Amino acid sequence: DAGITQSPRHKVTETGTPVTLRCHQTENHRYMYWYRQDPGHGLRLIHYSYGVKDTDKGEVSDGYSVSRSKTEDFLLTLESATSSQTSVYFCAISGQGRDTGELFFGEGSRLTVL
Amino acid sequence: AQKITQTQPGMFVQEKEAVTLDCTYDTSDPSYGLFWYKQPSSGEMIFLIYQGSYDQQNATEGRYSLNFQKARKSANLVISASQLGDSAMYFCAMRERFFGNEKLTFGTGTRLTIIP
Numbered sequence: 685d686a687g688i689t690q691s692p693r694h695k696v697t698e699t700g701t702p703v704t705l706r707c708h709q710t711e712n713h714r715y716m717y718w719y720r721q722d723p724g725h726g727l728r729l730i731h732y733s734y735g736v737k738d739t740d741k742g743e744v745s746d747g748y749s750v751s752r753s754k755t756e757d758f759l760l761t762l763e764s765a766t767s768s769q770t771s772v773y774f775c776a777i778s779g780q781g782r783d784t785g786e787l788f789f790g791e792g793s794r795l796t797v798l
Numbered sequence: 799a800q801k802i803t804q805t806q807p808g809m810f811v812q813e814k815e816a817v818t819l820d821c822t823y824d825t826s827d828p829s830y831g832l833f834w835y836k837q838p839s840s841g842e843m844i845f846l847i848y849q850g851s852y853d854q855q856n857a858t859e860g861r862y863s864l865n866f867q868k869a870r871k872s873a874n875l876v877i878s879a880s881q882l883g884d885s886a887m888y889f890c891a892m893r894e895r896f897f898g899n900e901k902l903t904f905g906t907g908t909r910l911t912i913i914p
Contacts, residue, residue, distance in 0.1 A: 717901065772841070
């Protein structure tokens with residue numbers, strides 16, 4: 685199994701507060717991704733990174749920012765959380781050296797914004 | 799336009815029967831990949847099977863096979879001899895590469911329920 689951990693796994697916060705989710709990998713993979721999962725929408729890409737300090741937006745990036753200062757860590761920040769950002773957030777990494785490019789997922793972080 | 803379309807929100811199938819989960823896709827990338835993932839009620843995402851756009855044969859992994867019809871842009875998952883443990887959400891996904899970067903886009907999923 686790919687070494688990928690997310691923290692926190694569960695968080696309840698109030699509207700307007702900042703929130704940071706952390707994704708940590710021990711696999712030295714180049715690509716890291718943040719997805720959110722909502723009923724009826726599947727998994728939607730928020731941001732992704734293709735190297736240290738190299739990031740790009742996904743399809744639902746508004747209200748989110750990311751940073752990757754080290755290969756192993758990819759942070760997702762909600763500067764001012766809103767109720768629409770209540771979701772389950774998944775971090776994923778891409779299998780380096782694997783031609784398929786399959787993703788390995790973290791266990792998910794459930795965020796509730798009241 | 800949706801890049802990945804799964805038209806079956808839910809399916810009920812009798813145990814031991816075969817089941818086909820539909821997936822159609824849209825891309826202009828000549829070198830793409832198609833994936834299926836399973837998400838049981840516990841929430842983890844489990845990789846099932848992969849098909850490359852240049853692969854000549856349909857991918858198979860145990861009871862899973864991918865019915866790849868390139869001209870129709872479809873990549874249906876076939877599960878043979880379904881089991882109770884197959885009850886889960888199933889997501890189709892497509893990998894595209896842009897200027898050396900790559901990302902996966904997921905469909906909205908199909909919830910499969912196996913009936914004893």
